[in-house]
Amino acid sequence: MNTAELKQKPMLSYVEQTALVLLGMGEDAAAKVLRHFTRDETQRVTKAMAKLSGIKSDSANGAIQSFFDDFRQHSGIRGASKEYLSKTLRKALGNDLAKGLLNTLYGDEISNNMQRLQWVESDVLARFIAKEHPQMQAIFLAYLPAESSSAVLKCMPQDEHDELLFRIAQMQDIDHQVASDLNDLIERCIEQVSVSQSAPLSGVKQVADIINRFEGDRGSLMEMLKLHDEDVVSEIEQNMFDFMVLGRQPEETMDRLVQQVPMELWSLALKGAEIQLQLAIKSVMPQRMVKALEDDMEVRGAVPLSRVERARYEIMQMVRELDEADEIELVLYDEPRVE
Incomplete structure (x- = not known):
């Protein structure tokens, strides 16, 4: 806002x-x-x-x-x-207020569940809902992220496209029973997909995430991994370029980032961040800036996760550019040093 x-x-x-x-x-x-x-x-x-x-x-x-x-x-x-x-x-608010609030609460719940389906192949989703009533198909498409919904619609019979889009255009809200039926449909879809397809997994990305959160000696751990395969370690390092790494940067690096990154981005990016990471970033800020940041975060209240992730991505893009231009020294982990 x-x-x-x-x-x-x-x-x-x-x-x-x-x-x-x-x-x-x-x-x-x-x-x-x-x-x-x-x-x-x-x-x-x-x-x-x-x-x-x-x-x-x-x-x-x-x-x-x-x-x-x-x-x-x-x-x-x-x-x-x-x-x-x-x-x-x-009982607390009366029928009108309660209805509006419940619709918001369960609309959010459905949207969150639908996010889990955006990684499923479009043709698989189209086949899954093919036997559902057109109104349920339309509701399903309405709550999918727009990009996924468009791809699923393309996989459905062309002569049904206009009817489905018209049904979506007429939607205002859905009652609680329909919301429950839709959630059941989502769960059945996820269950069927999990049985029929193997789940994709990036081992390198998973290792990078683990090391980013590892509280032990990351440097020694990376040196031991290099004994297995230096190329794999190089891939791991590329995937370690994550918002988490800001919590272990030297003071001079963070001073530069505090000057470079707008307050609005910090306010969004630190929403829901781990306390240690927040403290590390705030520790290099002037006290007045910390106060302004905390006030801004409080005023914003709850924000969509997508906005938080976008803010973190933008910050890390700035970090990458500064690192590539040799304006900062980005530390992914504490490497052994020699004189």
Whole structure:
């Protein structure tokens, strides 16, 4: 979200979001939650509860959805059932708000599941859904990433293309039962593909990922691997060029990157990053820049994983260019040095 959008649409603070969730719970449930707050937290939240008024449905949806996203991320529970969430949200928010929020929650769930199918061959997916009802075929195509959906459509009978696209164009949302049926279809597709096809695996990339996260002596490990095959080690080094490597760069390298990379990219790229990596990058930043970065990350809230990955990719492209121009010394691992 850019600055102009933020000015047009003020965001609720975390305290106000908490107040909104508590108000939606009802008196008994809210009282039980407040018992676990400190005195200061209770005062701040109850003050916000008293002042809340005229909250738009978009703000209410955002606050409740953020609560459930955080719950699913941090809880050991895999998540409440659709039926449980549906009943709870309807009691707390009423039918209209609950319906909108549930559609958002399960639309995200379906989209995430569909991401798993984008690596399956298009003709395989086309054959799999060939016997499904045209409406289910259209829903399936609608939730696939656009590039994959287009490739699957091409593999289907040409005289069906216009009808499927027209059905997709008319879609607004899908009810919970259809969402459940679609998820079942996705699971059956994945199960069939896993049985009929061998799973692709890049051993070199896997080794690079392992070494990037290895907390022992990477240098000695790479030297031992060179005894097996230096060409393989060269391939591994190419695949080690990952955002993770920034956590072990010398200070002068990171100083240069901090100057080169825009704040917006750091803010996106560090979302969900491991704490040690975040600390390593922030340690070379001026304190005012660290404060600005943390504020920007907090304002952004949850962001799509695709945007995070894109930001990391752009940063690493800058790193590669600087490394190739000999403007920085990129360290993939601590190599043995001699005088």
